[in-house]
Amino acid sequence: MPPIRLEGLVKRYGAVEVLHGIDLDMAEHEFTVLVGPSGCGKSTTLRMIAGLEDISAGEIWMGERAVSNLDPKDRDIAMVFQDYALYPHMNVAKNMSFSLRLQKRPKAEIDRKVRDVAEMLGLSPFLDRKPGELSGGQRQRVAMGRALCRDASTFLFDEPLSNLDAKLRGQMRAELALMRQSVKKNMIYVTHDQIEAMTLADRIVVMHGGHIQQQGTPTELFRNPANKFVAGFLGAPPMNFLDAILVSQGGDLMAQGKGFALRLPPALAARATKLAYKQVTLGLRPSDLEYVPDAPEGAGLNLKVIVSEYVGAQSVLICDCGDARVTVEIKSETPIALGETLRFAVRPEGLHLFDPKTEVAI
Numbered sequence: 001m002p003p004i005r006l007e008g009l010v011k012r013y014g015a016v017e018v019l020h021g022i023d024l025d026m027a028e029h030e031f032t033v034l035v036g037p038s039g040c041g042k043s044t045t046l047r048m049i050a051g052l053e054d055i056s057a058g059e060i061w062m063g064e065r066a067v068s069n070l071d072p073k074d075r076d077i078a079m080v081f082q083d084y085a086l087y088p089h090m091n092v093a094k095n096m097s098f099s100l101r102l103q104k105r106p107k108a109e110i111d112r113k114v115r116d117v118a119e120m121l122g123l124s125p126f127l128d129r130k131p132g133e134l135s136g137g138q139r140q141r142v143a144m145g146r147a148l149c150r151d152a153s154t155f156l157f158d159e160p161l162s163n164l165d166a167k168l169r170g171q172m173r174a175e176l177a178l179m180r181q182s183v184k185k186n187m188i189y190v191t192h193d194q195i196e197a198m199t200l201a202d203r204i205v206v207m208h209g210g211h212i213q214q215q216g217t218p219t220e221l222f223r224n225p226a227n228k229f230v231a232g233f234l235g236a237p238p239m240n241f242l243d244a245i246l247v248s249q250g251g252d253l254m255a256q257g258k259g260f261a262l263r264l265p266p267a268l269a270a271r272a273t274k275l276a277y278k279q280v281t282l283g284l285r286p287s288d289l290e291y292v293p294d295a296p297e298g299a300g301l302n303l304k305v306i307v308s309e310y311v312g313a314q315s316v317l318i319c320d321c322g323d324a325r326v327t328v329e330i331k332s333e334t335p336i337a338l339g340e341t342l343r344f345a346v347r348p349e350g351l352h353l354f355d356p357k358t359e360v361a362i
């Protein structure tokens with residue numbers, strides 16, 4: 001039995017159903033990230049696991065126990081909220097030890113636990129400070145430390161970095177990644193930020209419209225998105241989508257559109273030949289295009305550069321391709337001029353096709 005299993009989880013608010021049957025198995029000590037746009041149902045799912053929301057249908061299992069009817073305190077979980085919810089009048093040590101003191105655990109045990117967790121999170125110098133005397137990032141770590149002190153088997157995080165500025169967010173993301181290497185617990189983390197999902201998760205669960213769209217490792221989802229939504233949601237800048245028609249040419253299958261004709265690699269061509277339709281949506285990630293002036297016929301496309309955004313080592317080019325726009329990521333030192341038409345090679349494994357009606361990957 002997996003440590004956490006969601007079985008056909010449904011949530012209704014009155015007549016409105018917002019979660020339509022969520023099935024999810026977590027592996028032991030897995031870091032699972034629920035990610036999706038605002039309103040997709042990720043926080044509701046997390047709050048149902050925590051016991052903060054009633055379940056309309058379905059069941060939540062923790063090991064062999066069905067927990068849907070248990071109080072939050074009986075579920076062996078600790079939660080870190082978006083707003084930290086620290087007690088302003090207590091110092092860091094007292095905030096962190098709050099639940100242990102509530103359980104009347106021996107003082108020596110409490111002191112040891114707080115010391116160990118503070119050490120791990122770099123909070124040792126701040127144990128006597130009140131939350132108001134800490135930076136946003138330090139407060140965030142205290143909220144994390146308070147959860148870790150509880151020694152629960154499962155940790156739930158609801159957008160814990162969303163109140164931080166971009167720089168601190170990046171730092172805390174790295175600290176979280178470091179922390180999870182040493183903390184062997186089940187962790188479920190909710191975010192709308194695909195970069196957090198990609199960098200932290202063992203397993204990403206992409207949600208949209210109250211459904212799970214796809215789940216898997218970050219690499220699986222990035223390389224083999226199940227549908228156009230997942231393809232467009234993960235990755236920055238996002239995947240380009242172009243209308244294309246499948247055409248046979250000298251034994252090859254090509255995806256042809258306004259201003260391009262790209263040869264499909266064998267495995268994709270084999271799947272595409274079985275289709276009953278010819279009209280497809282072609283997906284190309286900006287990082288799967290490379291400036292290669294002599295890219296051969298069928299392996300590249302010509303793009304007219306209209307905007308160049310310098311972002312350090314990389315530049316993002318926005319280009320015209322027929323009447324569509326295509327974004328490309330290139331090394332900044334590549335000599336390009338605005339208005340030029342340049343040739344880009346496409347990595348064959350970077351070609352994605354989607355059914356234009358169902359948006360399912362081909």
Ligand SMILES: Nc1ncnc2c1ncn2[C@@H]1O[C@H](COP(=O)(O)OP(=O)(O)OP(=O)(O)O)[C@@H](O)[C@H]1O
Pocket residue numbers: 013018036037038039040041042043044045192
């Ligand atoms: N108390 C409520 N009554 C009615 N509808 C609600 C209630 N709480 C949430 N919803 C609806 O349920 C859906 C899912 O909300 P949820 O908060 O889980 O989304 P989310 O993916 O976490 O979004 P966000 O990132 O904005 O928090 C939304 O459409 C929301 O409007």
